Amino acid sequence: MKPGTVSTALKSGAIWGFIILELIFFSVAGEFLSLSDKAFMDWDNMLLLLKQSAPIGIIAMGMTIVMVNGNIDLSVGATFAIAAIVLLDSMTWPIFAGLGDWVIPVAWLLALVVGTLLGALNGLIVWKTGVDAFIVTLGAMLGYRGIVFMFNGEQPTSHLNWTLVDFAEAEFLGLATASWFLLAATFVIWFVMAKTVHGRNAYAIGDNREAAVNAGIRVGPHMMINFAIIGFLAALSAVVFYSESGSVNPNDGQLYELWVITAVVLGGTKITGGAGNVIGTFGGVIAIQLLRKGLGHIGADTSTVNLVIGLILVAVLVLDRQLNMKGKEELKV
Amino acid sequence: MADITRQQIGSLLAKQGILIAFVAFLIGFTIANPKFLTPDNVLSVIRSSAILGVMALGVTFVVISGNLDLSVGSMMSFSTIVVLDLHDKIGPALAIPAMFAMTLALGALIGFLVGYLKLNSLIVTLGMLSAIHGLTLTYSGGKNMDIADKEGTWFSVFGQGTALGLPIPILMFVAVAALLGLILSRTSFGRKVYAVGGNGTAATFSGIPRARTVFMCYLISATCVATAGLIQASRSLGSQNTVGQGLELEVLAAVILGGASLLGGSGTIFKTVIGVLILGFIQNGLLLIGLQFYVQFIVTWVIIILAVWLDIAAKRGKLMSPIA
Amino acid sequence: MTDAKPVLRLENIVKTFPGVRALDGVSFSVMPGEVHALMGENGAGKSTLMKVLGGIHQPDGGTIFMGDDAVVMSGPLEAKAKGIVFIHQELSLAEELSVAENIYLGELPTKSLGRVDWTRLADQTNAILQKLNVGFDANTRVGDLSIANQQMVEIARALTVDAKAVIFDEPTASLTDSEKVVLFDVIADLQATNVGIIYISHRMEEIFKITDRITVLRDGQYQGTVETADSTEESVTQMMIGRTLDLSRNASHHALGEVALEVRGLSCSKHYQDVSFEVRRGEVVGFYGLVGAGRTEIAETLFGLRDPSAGQILLDGEEVRINSPADAIARGISLVPEDRKGQGLVLGMNCRDNMTLPQIDTLKAGPFVAQGAEMEIFDKYHKQLDIRTPGWKQQVGNLSGGNQQKIVIGKWLSMHPKVLIVDEPTRGIDVGSKSEIHKLLRALAAQGYAVMVISSEMPEVLHVSDRIVAMYSGRVMRTFTSEDVTEDNLIQAISGMTSEQVA
Amino acid sequence: QTMKIGITQNNVGVDSYQTTYESAFIAAAAENSDVDAVVLDAGGDVARQIAQIEDLIQQEVDAIIIWPTNGEAVIPAVRKAHQAGIPVVVTNSNIAEAGFDFVNSFSGPDNITQGARSAEIMCDKFKDMGIEGEAQVVHITGQPGYTTAIERAKGFEDRMPEVCADVMIVDTQPGDWNREKSQQVMEAFLVKYDDIDGVYSGDDNMGVGALNAAKAAGRDGIIFVGATNFAVGYEAMAAGDYWGSIYQSPVDDAEAALKTAIDILEGKELPFLNYFDTPKITQDNMGDYTKPVF
Numbered sequence A: 001m002k003p004g005t006v007s008t009a010l011k012s013g014a015i016w017g018f019i020i021l022e023l024i025f026f027s028v029a030g031e032f033l034s035l036s037d038k039a040f041m042d043w044d045n046m047l048l049l050l051k052q053s054a055p056i057g058i059i060a061m062g063m064t065i066v067m068v069n070g071n072i073d074l075s076v077g078a079t080f081a082i083a084a085i086v087l088l089d090s091m092t093w094p095i096f097a098g099l100g101d102w103v104i105p106v107a108w109l110l111a112l113v114v115g116t117l118l119g120a121l122n123g124l125i126v127w128k129t130g131v132d133a134f135i136v137t138l139g140a141m142l143g144y145r146g147i148v149f150m151f152n153g154e155q156p157t158s159h160l161n162w163t164l165v166d167f168a169e170a171e172f173l174g175l176a177t178a179s180w181f182l183l184a185a186t187f188v189i190w191f192v193m194a195k196t197v198h199g200r201n202a203y204a205i206g207d208n209r210e211a212a213v214n215a216g217i218r219v220g221p222h223m224m225i226n227f228a229i230i231g232f233l234a235a236l237s238a239v240v241f242y243s244e245s246g247s248v249n250p251n252d253g254q255l256y257e258l259w260v261i262t263a264v265v266l267g268g269t270k271i272t273g274g275a276g277n278v279i280g281t282f283g284g285v286i287a288i289q290l291l292r293k294g295l296g297h298i299g300a301d302t303s304t305v306n307l308v309i310g311l312i313l314v315a316v317l318v319l320d321r322q323l324n325m326k327g328k329e330e331l332k333v
Numbered sequence B: 001m002a003d004i005t006r007q008q009i010g011s012l013l014a015k016q017g018i019l020i021a022f023v024a025f026l027i028g029f030t031i032a033n034p035k036f037l038t039p040d041n042v043l044s045v046i047r048s049s050a051i052l053g054v055m056a057l058g059v060t061f062v063v064i065s066g067n068l069d070l071s072v073g074s075m076m077s078f079s080t081i082v083v084l085d086l087h088d089k090i091g092p093a094l095a096i097p098a099m100f101a102m103t104l105a106l107g108a109l110i111g112f113l114v115g116y117l118k119l120n121s122l123i124v125t126l127g128m129l130s131a132i133h134g135l136t137l138t139y140s141g142g143k144n145m146d147i148a149d150k151e152g153t154w155f156s157v158f159g160q161g162t163a164l165g166l167p168i169p170i171l172m173f174v175a176v177a178a179l180l181g182l183i184l185s186r187t188s189f190g191r192k193v194y195a196v197g198g199n200g201t202a203a204t205f206s207g208i209p210r211a212r213t214v215f216m217c218y219l220i221s222a223t224c225v226a227t228a229g230l231i232q233a234s235r236s237l238g239s240q241n242t243v244g245q246g247l248e249l250e251v252l253a254a255v256i257l258g259g260a261s262l263l264g265g266s267g268t269i270f271k272t273v274i275g276v277l278i279l280g281f282i283q284n285g286l287l288l289i290g291l292q293f294y295v296q297f298i299v300t301w302v303i304i305i306l307a308v309w310l311d312i313a314a315k316r317g318k319l320m321s322p323i324a
Numbered sequence C: 001m002t003d004a005k006p007v008l009r010l011e012n013i014v015k016t017f018p019g020v021r022a023l024d025g026v027s028f029s030v031m032p033g034e035v036h037a038l039m040g041e042n043g044a045g046k047s048t049l050m051k052v053l054g055g056i057h058q059p060d061g062g063t064i065f066m067g068d069d070a071v072v073m074s075g076p077l078e079a080k081a082k083g084i085v086f087i088h089q090e091l092s093l094a095e096e097l098s099v100a101e102n103i104y105l106g107e108l109p110t111k112s113l114g115r116v117d118w119t120r121l122a123d124q125t126n127a128i129l130q131k132l133n134v135g136f137d138a139n140t141r142v143g144d145l146s147i148a149n150q151q152m153v154e155i156a157r158a159l160t161v162d163a164k165a166v167i168f169d170e171p172t173a174s175l176t177d178s179e180k181v182v183l184f185d186v187i188a189d190l191q192a193t194n195v196g197i198i199y200i201s202h203r204m205e206e207i208f209k210i211t212d213r214i215t216v217l218r219d220g221q222y223q224g225t226v227e228t229a230d231s232t233e234e235s236v237t238q239m240m241i242g243r244t245l246d247l248s249r250n251a252s253h254h255a256l257g258e259v260a261l262e263v264r265g266l267s268c269s270k271h272y273q274d275v276s277f278e279v280r281r282g283e284v285v286g287f288y289g290l291v292g293a294g295r296t297e298i299a300e301t302l303f304g305l306r307d308p309s310a311g312q313i314l315l316d317g318e319e320v321r322i323n324s325p326a327d328a329i330a331r332g333i334s335l336v337p338e339d340r341k342g343q344g345l346v347l348g349m350n351c352r353d354n355m356t357l358p359q360i361d362t363l364k365a366g367p368f369v370a371q372g373a374e375m376e377i378f379d380k381y382h383k384q385l386d387i388r389t390p391g392w393k394q395q396v397g398n399l400s401g402g403n404q405q406k407i408v409i410g411k412w413l414s415m416h417p418k419v420l421i422v423d424e425p426t427r428g429i430d431v432g433s434k435s436e437i438h439k440l441l442r443a444l445a446a447q448g449y450a451v452m453v454i455s456s457e458m459p460e461v462l463h464v465s466d467r468i469v470a471m472y473s474g475r476v477m478r479t480f481t482s483e484d485v486t487e488d489n490l491i492q493a494i495s496g497m498t499s500e501q502v503a
Numbered sequence D: 001q002t003m004k005i006g007i008t009q010n011n012v013g014v015d016s017y018q019t020t021y022e023s024a025f026i027a028a029a030a031e032n033s034d035v036d037a038v039v040l041d042a043g044g045d046v047a048r049q050i051a052q053i054e055d056l057i058q059q060e061v062d063a064i065i066i067w068p069t070n071g072e073a074v075i076p077a078v079r080k081a082h083q084a085g086i087p088v089v090v091t092n093s094n095i096a097e098a099g100f101d102f103v104n105s106f107s108g109p110d111n112i113t114q115g116a117r118s119a120e121i122m123c124d125k126f127k128d129m130g131i132e133g134e135a136q137v138v139h140i141t142g143q144p145g146y147t148t149a150i151e152r153a154k155g156f157e158d159r160m161p162e163v164c165a166d167v168m169i170v171d172t173q174p175g176d177w178n179r180e181k182s183q184q185v186m187e188a189f190l191v192k193y194d195d196i197d198g199v200y201s202g203d204d205n206m207g208v209g210a211l212n213a214a215k216a217a218g219r220d221g222i223i224f225v226g227a228t229n230f231a232v233g234y235e236a237m238a239a240g241d242y243w244g245s246i247y248q249s250p251v252d253d254a255e256a257a258l259k260t261a262i263d264i265l266e267g268k269e270l271p272f273l274n275y276f277d278t279p280k281i282t283q284d285n286m287g288d289y290t291k292p293v294f
């Protein structure tokens, strides 16, 4: 059994069982409570689910590698917003005026570069100062948000480019553009984490930093690369999403960090690092989106939604524990 | 001789890096606006920090025990709304204990889930953040909660009264800090909290009931939250459902800024108090300087990182981290 | 060999930590193909010296030479690049990763796109594991291995690179005899290829078996280097601690009391089955067996950390159920666990607080912990066990390995238990202190304690025990009295041969 | 034939205006036996709002009401609804002009006018007091980035110089729709400025927070003007502490939105912009209005 294979990922975590429970519950409850004549598990609805999972899902892939690495990134929501601003604003810059629709790839690239740099900046600070990633990125969550507001005051930054919208709304082999990006990000990060030396070192560092240092792994640059990756993915998520919506509010992306972390942890990644995988994270993302969608489907009001989402998060953990307890006679510690 | 004093200064710096950072910021702000250090301003900052501060004191226990509590913000909203609602229904004398009981029940639930069922505290408390918010909205029907007779109630004493020439919220903050400081540093329970957070397995091997210790930490946290809710409700005698929204991260920032490790096993009440004051004074100082709110965000970013950096750099005796 | 150049030479190395001068002008060199022992009491500075060499600590003064060149070891990476392999005293492994990934940590073989070459990795690892003759394979998760096997994983790292010098910092502390044999073969192989080997151990018999020269440190100071062939255990001990020790086998007998602990037909699913024995007041019972024989699990069951699947436990003749360590402690049972870092200590806590942890509830002055009483306990065992620490405030994590172990022992002795269970009590402890601890265990027995000693060191078991329980694969094979035990029949018993087969 | 109407709100959690709006909407829909409503909350997140619009389209509702989190970002999603033949009503704060083609109607308050009216209330009072030549005002805005906050601030700051040219707005800081935050901001203002004559806050919740700060500091004579008259604001007005506000009922807002959607489904002709009136309320005329329910 090689580490990182799909089978280990599927076995770990109750998340898949939970997704099935959700599907059953909302399908049955939907029969009684939903206004719609359409079934919840309608195929189109499931495709929509995949698409709607993309904004959080793409970032969650980055969060998985950062958390396995033993760090955390709370600034992703703000990075997301900054990248969106760069994307939308740069399309209007006079220097790109001659480019026509070629401005689109340029804007994409700029946004991705900015996201990557912001991520790398966090990584650099963690590396050079030794301040815990939690603090560094908690600070950056504020600081980057400040940059967002500095850019255009409280006004939204908008540039609706219908070519771009059409591209973003396009479907290929039945899947929306955003879905493809989500799947691609999942695959690439899975590949990095399960197959490459960089990925395996991420596990080693998160598991036992001292051992990794003793083994001569350059922990600092390594962590910085992972922060750059999550910055890149936060920007990618923004690029995919805002290509379609064309306008960013300075508050956009707020609380994304919490949702992303929730998805990652639900997917079985240890908050202390060293264990986790993107397949689980993918499940976590789907589970959350399914929950939101399902609660909307059955028409729950805001207070119920809050209550239910909260209780269900706890229920998943209980379920997970029950499943993992079986057959293990561990020390009672 | 000179060597020894230098060493002593060095070790003082190492121990109190965060305190020194704090003093440095105070001086900086005072230069920027001389009104910053006037007694009135200082008192008003501490008074408004008291609510966050009391919550941070409780969360310090949770963090030292190796867990997180992200539910404190929404739990505080809950306490505030409940006590305000009950105030008019059953009178303040009964409303206060009733609110404490309800808040403690929530704390006990979280403590049970994290302590006895050993569930991941991040997700449990994140879930409870949401669930308690839903509970509050259901309880209040989403409406603001206000006391009918704002002038005639003695309830306002906790948030607005003064004693010994000091605002009561400050006195409560100091009292809770002193009490919890003693519990943490001097009692066997406090020792157990450190042990459980430092190495839970070793604590179990030493006969320490890990689950019960964690459970108690959440009860303490809930008590602090209820106290904060009391001060909050009394301070404005009315409240929105969202009064505590987002405070969980500020509270956590204060605790971590004070030097507690998220991994558990370290931190002190005194340092948390410093962390709380730093946050409070940064906010106030930046307002007094009158920077745009977004510049304040950026400055806060820099200050938080600088403060923690200074703290740990002093401890390790080197500015740059030894990470390869 | 005498005219060859040393592979490594350290000159006048100085290293201080806050409050401790760990190294005070130490010089040291290793020849190619030499096994050079580094000896000294716990806290003498051996590990620190090696960490300086391995680039983990930067020295405050002094120079490291490789060949003729002065070098600076700026970090582990650089030391490794220069051909220095470091097998750490404390396990330095990533538990979630596989054996293979741990062995090649930091230098996994790659294919295109930065991919790990799993096939090559597995092949290389399995080749090494075969040489080490261990019972696990390359893909096992390290966290699933016993401590001894984890130690073997550490050792396997020595074979992965073309080393100029290999440092073994107490590699045998948690190994049993059969694994030791393998280790010595590995060392002999390395020696044959002209690698310089630095070997740190507190076990005299190993030192005299495999080393060529011995360098002794005392309190961070260089005491001298001697040829092993010219030395004796007494002379080395004299250098280390300034006096000689009586290492003769225990012969003293005192009157035994009532049966304090009796175990009848105890089983714990797959860990051990149908185990029965008794321990009387005033008696030391040794438990001897191979790794995985189930001794630790028995101890954990008695301490309330595992539920037995069958059988009875009787304390003072009365059947008891022990549900938790708190239960066990309340009934007068103490356990010195085998994994001091994971189970024994809160590394971030200071020495005193670690020591008083199990009885913190009873040390009361009003609502508070009685600091005076705590200090008394600490002072008593600080002296009695000769713990080297700058003071009670020192974080346990900063103590040397042996001194950490002493803190754990002090912690449980201070409970004055009825039944004291010690699991590998002298792992990593220097000869002087070891004999002190043995004396102490005997003395405790003499005072009426019932003592269970689990040890993988035969001399230790033979030395301290009144009776010896030999275990094999979760079963008690035979119980010896100190009269009828010999090294031979003990080895036979723990290898799975019944007494009938032997006879 | 029942009408299936879906609504996606901006951020119900953020203040009691939105919670009251939500319950009023649910109540109004329940009262009308021809209407089935599905009520969603975007939690302030555009991505979630767009997903909800997609879900509503997928559920084949008859009409969609949207309270935009971002007046532009939702346009492509609104276009999808339009293309699916589902009429769209925008409520409370409007979407950008680029989206007008895909929207049937807007129903809600005019926030810019509200801000302007608040400036007028304050200016009139200063004139009464005879301090219109030198009055200093501090401004506490709503949560940064919210359309309502931005528009009210703009209306106020543009109108004030027109009606009272010499009144100075000396400082502006956000109070995040939060009474406690606003109280802290006001505490700092009080330290910083020895002379404050007026406080304009983006809603009454924040206004009362500022009032509490002033009371605690013993600073009398400050004119407080807010917007969205909450019950607390109304009471403070009755007590004589708080001068004026803008009367705006979330119940009216919700009912207007629902009615607009029904009218469209019933094929009635409607103007594109359906502003409902939000009058000035001050201590002088408060008797004409009932105490707000939220």
Ligand SMILES: Nc1ncnc2c1ncn2[C@@H]1O[C@H](COP(=O)(O)OP(=O)(O)OP(=O)(O)O)[C@@H](O)[C@H]1O
Binding pocket: C017, C018, C020, C021, C022, C040, C041, C042, C043, C044, C045, C046, C047, C048, C049, C089, C388, C389, C398, C399, C400, C401, C402, C403, C428, C430
């Ligand atoms: N990081 C550190 N901080 C403070 N003191 C330290 C640190 N590391 C080691 N020391 C101290 O340096 C001295 C030497 O420790 P070292 O680990 O080298 O001893 P050792 O000879 O290896 O002992 P042992 O046989 O017990 O392993 C001890 O007094 C120890 O407490």
Ligand SMILES: Nc1ncnc2c1ncn2[C@@H]1O[C@H](COP(=O)(O)OP(=O)(O)OP(=O)(O)O)[C@@H](O)[C@H]1O
Binding pocket: C135, C136, C144, C145, C146, C147, C148, C149, C271, C289, C290, C291, C292, C293, C294, C295, C296, C297, C338, C423, C454, C455, C456
């Ligand atoms: N070869 C092995 N592979 C996997 N797990 C093992 C192996 N050998 C032992 N274990 C497990 O490791 C754990 C520790 O066993 P351990 O070796 O400590 O047993 P023991 O008899 O107490 O030995 P000792 O005290 O001499 O180390 C047990 O849970 C055991 O089941």
Ligand SMILES: [Mg+2]
Binding pocket: C046, C047, C048, C089, C169, C400, C401, C402
């Ligand atoms: Mg050592």
Ligand SMILES: [Mg+2]
Binding pocket: C295, C296, C297, C338, C423
């Ligand atoms: Mg064992």
